[in-house]
Amino acid sequence: MGKSIIKGVLKGLGTSIVTIIIPLWLISSIGGYFEKSLYESFKTEYVFTVEYNVEAYFATIIFLSIIIGVLEESRVWKVLGKSLRLALFIISFLLIYTLLESGIFSRTVIVDNVAVEVTIDLRLILYAYGFLIVLPTVIATLMEIFPLSSLKK
Amino acid sequence: MKGISSLIKLLGYALALLIFLVLLIEIFSLTSDLGQGNFKAKIANIECIPENDGLKFNIEVSYNGQRVLKNFKAFLKIKNITLKSHSINLGHNETANLTIKVPLEYLGNVIYGNSSLLLGFEFNYDGIIPLKIAFRDFKDAYGIKIEPLKVGYTAYNSECSVTMNATIINYLPLEIHGKVVFTVLNYSKTSNITLMPCNTTVLNLPLVNVPKEDLEKGVAFSINLLVKGKVVSSRTIIIKI
Numbered sequence: 001m002g003k004s005i006i007k008g009v010l011k012g013l014g015t016s017i018v019t020i021i022i023p024l025w026l027i028s029s030i031g032g033y034f035e036k037s038l039y040e041s042f043k044t045e046y047v048f049t050v051e052y053n054v055e056a057y058f059a060t061i062i063f064l065s066i067i068i069g070v071l072e073e074s075r076v077w078k079v080l081g082k083s084l085r086l087a088l089f090i091i092s093f094l095l096i097y098t099l100l101e102s103g104i105f106s107r108t109v110i111v112d113n114v115a116v117e118v119t120i121d122l123r124l125i126l127y128a129y130g131f132l133i134v135l136p137t138v139i140a141t142l143m144e145i146f147p148l149s150s151l152k153k
Numbered sequence: 154m155k156g157i158s159s160l161i162k163l164l165g166y167a168l169a170l171l172i173f174l175v176l177l178i179e180i181f182s183l184t185s186d187l188g189q190g191n192f193k194a195k196i197a198n199i200e201c202i203p204e205n206d207g208l209k210f211n212i213e214v215s216y217n218g219q220r221v222l223k224n225f226k227a228f229l230k231i232k233n234i235t236l237k238s239h240s241i242n243l244g245h246n247e248t249a250n251l252t253i254k255v256p257l258e259y260l261g262n263v264i265y266g267n268s269s270l271l272l273g274f275e276f277n278y279d280g281i282i283p284l285k286i287a288f289r290d291f292k293d294a295y296g297i298k299i300e301p302l303k304v305g306y307t308a309y310n311s312e313c314s315v316t317m318n319a320t321i322i323n324y325l326p327l328e329i330h331g332k333v334v335f336t337v338l339n340y341s342k343t344s345n346i347t348l349m350p351c352n353t354t355v356l357n358l359p360l361v362n363v364p365k366e367d368l369e370k371g372v373a374f375s376i377n378l379l380v381k382g383k384v385v386s387s388r389t390i391i392i393k394i
Contacts, residue, residue: 018166026173030180037184117273121283128172136165140158 004073012069015085016062020092023133024057027096027125034120035107057095064088082145086138093134097126175281182220183278191218192286194227194274197250201326201351207256208326212238214274215248222276227251230271230287231259243276260325297329297348298322299376299388302355306394312362315392319356319376323348331380337361337372346378368394 068088071081097103103123109116186192193215200209212227222243229236236259238251273287302318315337323329329348334341335358348354356376363372371393378386 023169023173026177030173030177034180034184037188115288117271117285117287119285119287121285122176124172124281125176128169128176132165132169132172136161140162143158143161144155 005070008070008073009066010069011072012066013062015069016065016088019089019133019137020061020065021058023129024061024092024096024099027129028099030122030125034105034122061088061092079145079148082141082148086141089134089137089141093130096129102126179279179281182218183282183284186218186220186278189217192216192222192274194272196272199324201324202254207254208260208324210253210255210272212251212253212272212274213248214243214251216243217246219245220279221245222278223280225249225251225274225276227253227272227274228287229253229255230269230273231255231262232269234259257326260327297324297378297386299356299378299386301388301390304390304392306368306392308365308394311365313365313368313394314360314362315368315372315374316360317358317374317390317392319358319388321346321348321354321356321378321386323350323352323354326350329380329385331378331385334375334377334379335359336375336377337363338367365394368392 065085065088068081068084071077071084074081103126104119104121106117106119109118193213195213197211197213200211201207202209210227210229214225214227216222216225224240225243226240227238236253236255238253241249241251243249271287273285275283275285277283298321300320300322302320304315304317306313306315321333328350331346331348332343333346333356334343340361342359346354346356358374358376361374371391373389373391375389376387377384
């Protein structure tokens, strides 16, 4: 019992770090870095503030992922755990989508009393996350769920 | 089955990591280009087009960075209408000229209406990251410019009589009816003016008596051109003896 809980915790932690935390951290770093350098490049008086409070999201995702990991290790709750894992992926994708403002950053800076509107299209990151992380994980999880649910029948 | 699902995940993650790394490198390069001011766009000149009563903006663009700016276009946005130039690929240390033709009816909206005019450029940085930079209210670059022509003064005991000539250059193919407001210290004079399309009008400003001590410190001579109550061009010249 204790062994499977520890295994579930480690699995949940590992999965959330590899599939959600690292990509989310990378994406928010790219967005934040671009925004920061934009204000520095244009030498504006605008004070840059970090807009993304990703730490709170990280903590929630890790916590939920650990619980899901424990459920996945249980024989009774395995299917529920995997289904919840899918839901967590979809939620984290929506979270990234919101954080990235649909992938298009638009910021206004003032240079020599002229307002300059800079728009960068980072939808490629969303496509990469959606098609190369979320989609394969969803497919892989579904491939794991189907044999389990057919066994139960 | 588990082996296949793990393989799918692994392939996806590896590709995603690769894309993230490429994007990170590109963003780093893009921000360094921004920081060094490697993108430049300026209006080289504005020409009237007599045949269709429009205006032609000739925009000179240059790039001094190490990458390639694909599909580089200049654009003008008037209200919800975006007018774009043809697209070019701009490489390392390249300069090119782009042209945007603006029909007369749109210009009328800018001068007589409240439409804003945005000048900008857009491109795909290295063909990967689409970027758009737009400058708002670049009033000095288009439309009507006021330039001082000649300043003369006659000194008396404690006062100076200052005369000034200026020109108003109308780059637009529109006949503009407006008012010129000339202000010096407490003195102000408003007169009606008609600017001919794509033409220069000489403005003979009235003689003004200014205290000598003020003139020694510097006095601001302001000329404002108002069209339908809206300032479309203004110029302040500091005169000091």
